[in-house]
Amino acid sequence: MDNKTLLEVVDLVVKYGNIEVLHRINLRVGEGEIVTILGANGAGKSTTLLTLSGLVKAGAGAIYFDRTSIHKLPAHDIVKRGIAQVPEGRRVFGTLTVQENINLGAFVCRDAAAIQKTQEWIYELFPVLAERRQQLAGTLSGGEQQMLAIGRALMSQPKILLLDEPSLGLAPLLVKAIFQTLREINASGVTIVLVEQNARAALRLAHRGYVLELGNIVLEDSSQALMANPKVQAAYLGGESTR
């Protein structure tokens, strides 16, 4: 691969108490890529993203972002450097309005003009949010809350956006719409790491993918090759071949 490495995970071990859940995993994300991490329930996907964001601490190994080691930094420093996470379960603040939720995402940015510009971009990406600016986030549909969670994360103007199962619980048409927007976000220069159980949708969007099983990376390949891989088809694509 010839693109510049933006994020690199080297022999990362993560434990919860005495229980090791990530066993020396290695990942690389190039600048401008969309990389997906596939895996069953409990494989360690969320743990991987939480560790990249500094919300869970690495037990051993290292994480490099822009060639700087970040795995010992507090989470707010990591956001400032340009890593933003959309957590599993689209956690928006239900008693705040859409606009207030968006404002919260800008906490690392001091430049009012840049904040304004980013906000306009987010409302262009998600016009439905613009229409609902003053509505309480708790009254949005599931899909709209997912859009808001993505929009809020983008307010920190990340270089890399980490998404934890953005398709969870959404109707197929909405999944399509959200993934299309992720493509646009990527086209505007934001690198994306996408954790998904919806392997088919994820592989269609991503350039490359990793398969995580019980805390080990067992496969790494281009999305095309993963889709054609009989093991991936059997375990993650419902056994069907995908054209």
Ligand SMILES: Nc1ncnc2c1ncn2[C@@H]1O[C@H](COP(=O)(O)OP(=O)(O)OP(=O)(O)O)[C@@H](O)[C@H]1O
């Ligand atoms: N805070 C925690 N304390 C203890 N164990 C945890 C904690 N969070 C996760 N685990 C365990 O770590 C393992 C990996 O969990 P993780 O949430 O990363 O998996 P996942 O791949 O995101 O699963 P899912 O698809 O269900 O979201 C699981 O065995 C889980 O039970």
Ligand SMILES: [Mg+2]
């Ligand atoms: Mg998870």
